[in-house]
Amino acid sequence: MEILSNIIRYIVWSAPSPPIGISWRLQLTWVSRHLRHAAISDSTLWNAIWFRDDPPFERSLAFVERSDQEVCSLLKALxxxxxxIRMLIxxxxxxxxxxxVLKWLxxxxxxxxxxxxxxRFEIHRTGNPYIWPGLVYRGERFDPVNHNVSLYSLFGGIYIPELKSFTMNGVYIDWANTPSLDNLNTLDLRRIPxxxxxxxxxxxxxxxxxxxxxxxxxxxxxPAGNPTSTQNYSAIDLPHLHTLVLANFAAPFTRSIVAHFTAPNVKDLTIMNFRGExxxxxxxxxxxxxRNIKIxxxxxxxxxPDILPTVIKWLDSMPLLTYARLAALEYDILQAFLFDPDTMQAHPALQPxxxxxxxxxEEFTFNEVTAPLQEALDDxxxxxxxxxxxxxxxxxxxxRPQIFAKFIGARKICGIPVKKTYIAKAMISSFNGPLLEYIRQHIEGLMIVDVGAKTQEEEELLNEP
Structure with missing residues (x-):
C-alpha cells in the first residue's frame, strides 16, 4: 500500500497545474479498489481542494455560486x-x-x-460590494436570510500556527477575537468598509x-480609525516585504497607511485607482x-498639473525600476516619465x-522637495x-493606442528606449496598420500576454537578490 501511495504522489506532484493534478487524483481512484483506498486514505494528497462542478461536487471546483443549502451540504461533507486541508480558497x-462558511469554521x-x-486561507465575496449585513443600501437595510449573526471569530478564535497566507475580500470577521493572524507571509485585505x-x-x-x-x-x-489622526506611532519594520499593493483609497488614507511601516526591500509596487482627489x-x-522598486x-x-513635480520626483526616487505595468492611463501621468528631474523641465530632445x-x-509652483537644482539649471x-x-x-x-505609441516614441527620442512590451490581447486588436508599424519600429520585442499572467522578466526581477 505504501508503494501505491508513493506512485500516486509522484504522478500528482508531476502534474502541470492544480486542477489537472486533482483530476489525476480522481481518475486514479477509478482504476482499482487498491488505488482508490491508497489515494483516499493518504491525506497528503488532499491538502488543496478546488470546487468547480455542480452538486454533488464529484470532480473539482474553483468557484461556488450556489444556494446556502447546497453550500451547507458541501461543508458538512468536508x-x-x-x-x-492545507489550502482553502x-x-x-x-x-x-x-x-x-464563517459559522462552519x-x-x-x-x-x-x-x-x-x-x-493558506482565502475567502472572496464576488457580489455587490455595497451590500453589508445590517447596513442600509439604497434606502433599504440588508439582513441576510436565515442568519441572525454576521460577526464570527475566524476558526472560533483558535490559534492556527501554520497559517501563513490570509486573504479577506469583501468579507469581515470579528478581528478582536481572531488570534490566528501572526507569522504571516501574505496579508491581503480588499473591499471592506x-x-x-x-x-x-x-x-x-x-x-x-x-x-x-x-x-x-x-x-x-x-486599519479602521480616523485617517487624519495626529497620534504618532512608531513605524513597524518589514524587512522581507517584497510586494506592496495600494488600491482604491481616498486620499487622506494613503499617507496614513504607509506611515505605519517601513519596507526598504519592496521590489514590486502597485498603485491602483488613485484619482479624482x-x-x-x-x-x-x-x-x-x-528605492529598490524594480516593478x-x-x-x-x-x-x-499641480502634483506633477511631486510625481516626477517620486519616479526619480526609484532608480532600479525596470518593468512597468501600465493600465488605463492618460497623457497626464505618462508625461512624468519625460521630464528631467533635476531641472524639472521637459527633456530638450522632445520637439514642440x-x-x-x-x-x-511647463509652468509649475515648486516647494522645497520639488524645486529644481540650481546647479543643473546653470550647467x-x-x-x-x-x-x-x-x-x-x-x-x-x-x-489608447495613440497614447502608448507616442509614449514609447518619446522615451526613445530621449535616449532611453523601451526594449520589450507585453500587450494584452484585447488591446492589440485596437491598433491600425500604420500605428502598429510605428510601434514595431520603436520596440525590439512586442509580445501578446494574457491579463494577469506573469512574464519571465517579472519572475526574474522578483527573484533577484
Missing part, C-alpha cells in the same frame, strides 16, 4: 477532512453562503475538533507579529521610501509638436536625464 457571490474551532493544519476593517491597534499587531511578511495587499481596506501628500511621502504598476491613476500632443505642463553642458533610466520593459492594457 467537515471530517477540514483538519487535513472560497469564492461566493451572496452573503448567506459566506456566513455559513467558527464552530469547528469551538467544538474541540482536531487542530487545523491550514497554511472602514468601520468593519481591523481596528488600528489590531492591524498594527498583525504587521508587528509577522516580521517575515513578503506580500501586503490593501485594496480599499486597511489630491494625492500629492502621498506621493511626496513616498519619495525615497522604496511598478500604475492602474487608473491620474496626475493633475510632441510636447503639445502630450499636453505637457549648459550637462547631459539631460529622465527618471527611471533602467526602465525598458512595459506591460500595457486598456491604453
Amino acid at each position: 467537515t471530517p477532512h477540514l483538519h487535513h 472560497i469564492l461566493l457571490d451572496n452573503w448567506e453562503p459566506i456566513l455559513s 467558527s464552530d469547528h474551532g469551538k467544538n474541540g475538533n482536531p487542530p487545523l493544519m491550514m497554511e 472602514l468601520e468593519l476593517c481591523p481596528p488600528l491597534p489590531r492591524f498594527r499587531q498583525i504587521l508587528a507579529s509577522s516580521p517575515m511578511l513578503t506580500k501586503l495587499s490593501l485594496d480599499g481596506a486597511g 489630491n494625492y500629492g501628500p502621498f506621493y511626496e511621502f513616498m519619495i525615497g521610501r522604496f 511598478l504598476t500604475l492602474y487608473t491613476t491620474n496626475c493633475p 509638436q510632441m510636447r503639445t500632443s502630450f499636453g505637457m505642463v 549648459a553642458d550637462r547631459e539631460p536625464r529622465l527618471p527611471n533610466p533602467r526602465l525598458n520593459i512595459l506591460e500595457v492594457q486598456n491604453i
Whole structure:
C-alpha cells in the first residue's frame, strides 16, 4: 500500500497545474479498489481542494455560486477532512453562503475538533460590494436570510500556527477575537468598509507579529480609525516585504497607511485607482521610501498639473525600476516619465509638436522637495536625464493606442528606449496598420500576454537578490 501511495504522489506532484493534478487524483481512484483506498486514505494528497462542478461536487471546483443549502451540504461533507486541508480558497457571490462558511469554521474551532493544519486561507465575496449585513443600501437595510449573526471569530478564535497566507475580500470577521493572524507571509485585505476593517491597534499587531511578511495587499481596506489622526506611532519594520499593493483609497488614507511601516526591500509596487482627489501628500511621502522598486504598476491613476513635480520626483526616487505595468492611463501621468528631474523641465530632445500632443505642463509652483537644482539649471553642458533610466520593459492594457505609441516614441527620442512590451490581447486588436508599424519600429520585442499572467522578466526581477 505504501508503494501505491508513493506512485500516486509522484504522478500528482508531476502534474502541470492544480486542477489537472486533482483530476489525476480522481481518475486514479477509478482504476482499482487498491488505488482508490491508497489515494483516499493518504491525506497528503488532499491538502488543496478546488470546487468547480455542480452538486454533488464529484470532480473539482474553483468557484461556488450556489444556494446556502447546497453550500451547507458541501461543508458538512468536508467537515471530517477540514483538519487535513492545507489550502482553502472560497469564492461566493451572496452573503448567506459566506456566513455559513464563517459559522462552519467558527464552530469547528469551538467544538474541540482536531487542530487545523491550514497554511493558506482565502475567502472572496464576488457580489455587490455595497451590500453589508445590517447596513442600509439604497434606502433599504440588508439582513441576510436565515442568519441572525454576521460577526464570527475566524476558526472560533483558535490559534492556527501554520497559517501563513490570509486573504479577506469583501468579507469581515470579528478581528478582536481572531488570534490566528501572526507569522504571516501574505496579508491581503480588499473591499471592506472602514468601520468593519481591523481596528488600528489590531492591524498594527498583525504587521508587528509577522516580521517575515513578503506580500501586503490593501485594496480599499486597511486599519479602521480616523485617517487624519495626529497620534504618532512608531513605524513597524518589514524587512522581507517584497510586494506592496495600494488600491482604491481616498486620499487622506494613503499617507496614513504607509506611515505605519517601513519596507526598504519592496521590489514590486502597485498603485491602483488613485484619482479624482489630491494625492500629492502621498506621493511626496513616498519619495525615497522604496528605492529598490524594480516593478511598478500604475492602474487608473491620474496626475493633475499641480502634483506633477511631486510625481516626477517620486519616479526619480526609484532608480532600479525596470518593468512597468501600465493600465488605463492618460497623457497626464505618462508625461512624468519625460521630464528631467533635476531641472524639472521637459527633456530638450522632445520637439514642440510632441510636447503639445502630450499636453505637457511647463509652468509649475515648486516647494522645497520639488524645486529644481540650481546647479543643473546653470550647467549648459550637462547631459539631460529622465527618471527611471533602467526602465525598458512595459506591460500595457486598456491604453489608447495613440497614447502608448507616442509614449514609447518619446522615451526613445530621449535616449532611453523601451526594449520589450507585453500587450494584452484585447488591446492589440485596437491598433491600425500604420500605428502598429510605428510601434514595431520603436520596440525590439512586442509580445501578446494574457491579463494577469506573469512574464519571465517579472519572475526574474522578483527573484533577484
